[in-house]
Amino acid sequence: MAVGWAQPAILILLLLVAVARAPAPAVRADKLARGGPVLAGMEVSSAVFPLYGDVYPHGLYYVAMSIGNPPRPYFLDVDTGSDLTWLQCDAPCVSCSKVPHPLYRPTKNKLVHCVDQMCTALHGDLTGRHGCDSPQEQCNYEIRYADQGSSLGVLVNDIFALRLANSSVVRPSLVFGCGYDQQVGSSSEVSPTDGVLGLGSGSISLISQFKQNGITENVVGHCLSTRGGGFLFFGDDLVPYSRATWAPMARSAFRNYYSPGLASLYFGGRSLGVRPMEVVFDSGSSFTYFAAQPYQVIINAIKGDLSKTLKEVSDPSLPICWKGKRPFKSVLDVKKEFKSLVLSFSNGKRALMEIPPENYLIVTKYGNACLGILNGSEVGVRELNIVGDITMQDQMVIYDNERGQIGWIRAPCDRIPKFGSSLL
Ligand SMILES: *[C@@H]1O[C@H](CO)[C@@H](O)[C@H](O)[C@H]1NC(C)=O
Ligand SMILES: *[C@@H]1O[C@H](CO)[C@@H](O)[C@H](O)[C@H]1NC(C)=O
Numbered sequence: 001m002a003v004g005w006a007q008p009a010i011l012i013l014l015l016l017v018a019v020a021r022a023p024a025p026a027v028r029a030d031k032l033a034r035g036g037p038v039l040a041g042m043e044v045s046s047a048v049f050p051l052y053g054d055v056y057p058h059g060l061y062y063v064a065m066s067i068g069n070p071p072r073p074y075f076l077d078v079d080t081g082s083d084l085t086w087l088q089c090d091a092p093c094v095s096c097s098k099v100p101h102p103l104y105r106p107t108k109n110k111l112v113h114c115v116d117q118m119c120t121a122l123h124g125d126l127t128g129r130h131g132c133d134s135p136q137e138q139c140n141y142e143i144r145y146a147d148q149g150s151s152l153g154v155l156v157n158d159i160f161a162l163r164l165a166n167s168s169v170v171r172p173s174l175v176f177g178c179g180y181d182q183q184v185g186s187s188s189e190v191s192p193t194d195g196v197l198g199l200g201s202g203s204i205s206l207i208s209q210f211k212q213n214g215i216t217e218n219v220v221g222h223c224l225s226t227r228g229g230g231f232l233f234f235g236d237d238l239v240p241y242s243r244a245t246w247a248p249m250a251r252s253a254f255r256n257y258y259s260p261g262l263a264s265l266y267f268g269g270r271s272l273g274v275r276p277m278e279v280v281f282d283s284g285s286s287f288t289y290f291a292a293q294p295y296q297v298i299i300n301a302i303k304g305d306l307s308k309t310l311k312e313v314s315d316p317s318l319p320i321c322w323k324g325k326r327p328f329k330s331v332l333d334v335k336k337e338f339k340s341l342v343l344s345f346s347n348g349k350r351a352l353m354e355i356p357p358e359n360y361l362i363v364t365k366y367g368n369a370c371l372g373i374l375n376g377s378e379v380g381v382r383e384l385n386i387v388g389d390i391t392m393q394d395q396m397v398i399y400d401n402e403r404g405q406i407g408w409i410r411a412p413c414d415r416i417p418k419f420g421s422s423l424l
Contacts, residue, residue: 010059010077011147011285011379011386044216045164046235050416051078053192054228055372055390056317056362059286061224062193063232066161067176068104075100076197078222078232079284080258080399081386083202084122084143086151086177087195094152094181097191104194106178112139112155118175119155121203141177145284146381151179151196164215165237172213175204196284201249201401202256208401210234218401222283223413226331226358226393230413238417239398244407247351250278257282258399260406261347263385265294267301268339277385279343281397281406285388287318288360289376294385298341298373307337310369318362318370327367331358334369343387353408359391 052075053061062075067087074087088096090103112119114132119139123132132139139155156178159171177195184191199207199220211218216235224230247260262276274294290298299320303312306322315321328334338357345351361369372390376382398407 010149011145011282011287011289011381011388043166044214044235045166045168046216046233046237047162047164048231048233048238048417051222051224051230051232052228055224055226055286055393057365058192058228060192061222061230061283061389063197065197067158069159071159071161072104073101074104074194075192076195077193077284078197078199079282080199080220080222081280081282081284082143082145082196082198083200083205083208083256084141084177084198085174085196085206086141086143086153086179086198088182088191089153089178089180091154091178091180096180096182097184097189099191099194101194104178106154106156106158110156110158112157112175113137114139116155116175118204122155143177146379148183150183151177152181153177153179162215165235170213170215172209172215174206174209174213176206199283199399200256201258201399205256207234207399211401219398220401221396221398222392223396223411224283224389224393225413227414231416233417236400236402238396239400239407240396240409241407244396244398244409245351245353246349246405246407247345248348249401249404249406250347257384258406260345260351263343263345263353265298266342266344267298268305269342272297272301276346277343278383279345279385279387281387281392281399283389283392283397285386286390287372287374288388288391289374289379289381289384289386291381291383291385292375292377295373295375295377299371302338302371305339310334310337313368315364315366315368315370317364317366317368318372319374321364321368321370323368328363328369329367331361331363331369334361334363353387353391355391359393362390 049063051061062077064073087104088099090105114137115135142152144150160174163169207220210216219236222232250259250261257280259280263279265272265274310322313323335357341355343353360372395408396411
């Protein structure tokens, strides 16, 4: 990242190297139509995993998964902004960070070859090109994220162990990346995770693979607590369908991103008059990023509205911060000085996402309140507006690929719903 913040601002959103054309809408409809009959009459379940981490100071939420045979635990950064799951990997490793667990070590019989449809799917999603000279070659990948992080590796196939809500333990063999050459995007040299859990809507995404293996419906959701932690769930057993706010998924020009479409922006109940914003929900981003125009407008609105008791101050954590008469202990000390934002989605029925101050401010270790909405132009995400972890906290956010909709509802995220622990 071009900016020298001490705060890890992780932004894991797949950036297409060459912008691939969006698939025709028929592709999605076809996928759903094929998905239906396969599972008809088959028992599918759900799984819940506890989450760890926070927006500040850690800058990410992650899950522990058991992978391999025998199973070993790995910490994975939960990312709804990309499809490929990958682990730092001893293949051997050319460039790996210091990770929490011993590197995953693949065996030769685990390699996925170019003939495999997962390889075709991956290359279709990443570059639109197959990238293989012969069908028996190993399937290589290269993935690059918006924060300049990247991973180069090879696709492998290995066992994931999950305990389901119906108390069965399943051990599907799933495809993921063995990354042997990583560039780390954030400033920290020790990586808090062993890899990334890709939960986008593409067919290589772990949630799509759960569906293909008849384990859960193609539905994933998270509940990130402002106090840290929370939970991640797969399948639709926990989804409060009638109470949540829903917006249809938009087929954005940026494929496989989860987008509820275009939104208008309100501050303190007043329209800010910005052009409709193309919004993407990305759990792999610690903060929220606005495109140039809404970013400028929201800063002006917030600054123009501040009480005299707050003074702008420089803080190494984030670009825009304020101090009060006394250092703040938490966002609760300062939230009454700020108004709520609202994103109003017009795709289908009008759906509102309210963003109270605690969903766009952090209080740093220096006792200042800082704006957790950042300038997307500085990180090259251009016209996309990325709703990151800070804004999705204390809500259940549901990505429902079965019904093609995204939902959200305020929820107590530090209470993990009872299905027992999913970590084996
Ligand atoms: C639980 O669900 C899985 C599939 O999701 C199924 O294979 C298994 O048989 C189910 N177990 C029970 C006890 O119903
Ligand atoms: C956002 O970043 C762009 C590119 O660096 C810059 O031109 C613009 O002035 C920034 N906007 C604000 C409000 O700082």
